[in-house]
Amino acid sequence: MNAKRSKTSLSTTVHPDLGTLRAKVERRREYLDLLEIELSNTRRAIHEFTQVYNRRVAPLQKQQARLRQMLDELLADQAPPPSGWQANRLGRGGTAAAGEPVDEGEERLPAKKQAAPKDPDYERKLRELFRQLAKRYHPDLAASEAEKKEHEEVMAQINQAYMNKDLETLQALDKSHPAGATTPSQASEAQLARLTLELRQLDTMIFEVENTIRELDLSPAMQMHSESKADRSGRRDPIAEMESDVRARISELEEQLLGLGVELEGPAGNQRPK
Secondary structure, X not given: OHHHHHHHXXXXXXXXXXXXXXXXXXXXXXXXXXXXXXXHHHHHHHHHHHHHHHHHOHHHHHHHHHHHHHHHHHHHHHOOOOOOHHHHHEOHHHOEOOOOOOOOOOOOOOOOOOOOOOOOOHHHHHHHHHXXXXXXXXXXXXXXXXXXHXXXXXXXXXXXXXXXXXXXXXXXXXXXXXXXXXXXXXXXXXXXXXXXXXXXXHHHHHHHHHHXXXXXHOOHHHHHHHHHHHOOXXXXXXXXXXXXXXXXXXXXHHHHHHHOOXXXXXXXXXXXXX
């Protein structure tokens, strides 16, 4: 009977949710590692595709832009000037002349909103709590190597929160690592709070990485890369299709410029009117 009572008292010193929480944290860590690998692979694929794009398509697009600019300038020079009260009212570039009122229907820029006032004691609270935690968990104050390692991990979180001016995280660390937690039940509660905080941080990181991957997957570069990979026959080349499209537009612009009497001499940008 005494043995049974002793066994019961020992079991109550361990929080029943610690094992479940540890397992959740471990699963989140593994999932975050997989997401980081996926994010790295996605960024590498986009980088490789972008390099090819910049080498084959970007120069053609620059040439197209120069031709378009030259055509617009020539057409603007040949256009008749505005007449009447509108010509006098408008300054260069179609803007209202100095001192002239602007139509009520014209769009106005919205006034900038004033930033909400910050808590005047926020910085003081941040510094004081940081000093308390740093004094409590400085690695040099640890009594053993195991405790020193634990202090180093906690101090890394404390320093990061202080650099980010994150008072909420510092307060959570203060609650999850209470001073003087010497009894088994107190240590168990502190460990439970620490795991809960880590679980919340992991969930936030997972959410951010998932969103980043989703945004990259929806980017034009990744869409074209995925389309080219989906065509296993290799007959479709998105980059070649873009090259062909831009070259066709360049040819159209060159024909229009030739029709306006522009001599095309070599690369775009060296043209001159006849």
